[in-house]
Amino acid sequence: MKAHIYINGIHALPPQLxxxxxxxxxIVENPxxxxxxxxxxxxxxxxxxAFLPFLEVRHYELYMHLQKTTPNLKIFFIVSELSSNMRIRLRADNNFIVMWKTEETSLVKNIHKYLDGKAVESRQDRREHATSKGLLSPSKLPLGQNKGFQPILGGSFENLSPHGTCMKIQAPFYEHKDFVNLTYQNxxxxxxxxxxxxxxxxxxKETATQELGVQFLSSVIV
Structure with missing residues (x-):
């Protein structure tokens, strides 16, 4: 029998489903x-x-009780914001999956990923699709010595969160653990x-670009 998806928190099925x-x-409107x-x-x-504008502990306890007492059940939360307590819970508990509203288009892909026995990543921070371009250069801070020549390069953001970004540049000049400086227009x-x-x-190889996952050294407002 097919996997059964119960949608709660919205009044119509997402087109992808x-x-x-x-x-x-x-749709099950009443939890x-x-x-x-x-x-x-x-x-x-x-x-x-479960589609929720704001996920806090009381929601978590309601749905996780269902998960604990119902065989073969998994909870996906799609949220616009997390309470501070839920951010802490998310770091310590991988028994539920959190997706941000901005990631909703990946829902079916993540459901199939879970059903195939693969890990689905839950993010503590919302990731925004960024249309602006940025400049990448070696760090201005004396945190460590990068290897080799590293120029200032223009690049594009795939997404942007308060704690990091994925950036694409046109040449493979930067490596894992290199410290960098990013400049962009918010x-x-x-x-x-x-x-x-x-x-x-x-x-x-397909796009001839280097893709970099960059963690910011301090949290920012995007």
Whole structure:
């Protein structure tokens, strides 16, 4: 039998779930009706997707009680914001999956990833798609000595969060653990300069770009 998806917190099925015929999806508007709707023990996999504008501990306790007492059930939260207590909980608990509203288009992909037994990453911070370009250069701070010549390069952001970004540049000059400086223009039109460290890098042969995961050395407002 197909995996059964129970949608809570919205009034209509997301288009991507309507299109995927390998999943059976239904809306359950009242979360207290979920237990009754999930009684069918012949369903091999059950997933609740809870859309919440704000996730706090009381929501977590309600849904996690369902997960603990219902066989083969997994909870996906799609949120616009997390309480500070839930951010702490997210760092310590991997029994539930948090996706940000900005990641909603990846919902079906992440459901299939979970059903295939693969890990689905929960992020503590919302990631915004950034349309502005940026400049990448060696760090201005005496944190460590990068290797080799590293020029100032223009690049594009794939996404941007308060604690980091994924950036694409046109040449493979930066490596894992290198300290860098990023300069870009924010939504208000102000130029922002940030110090960060490369946490991962890979060369994309198809686009001839180096992709860098950069962790900022201090939290910023994007």
């Amino acid at each position: 309507k299109k995927d015929k390998s999943l059976k999806s239904e 207290y009706d979920l237990r009754e709707r999930m009684k069918d023990e012949t369903i091999a996999e059950k997933i609740i997707v 939504k208000e039109g102000d130029f922002v300069s940030l110090e960060g460290q490369v946490r991962w890098s890979k060369w994309n």
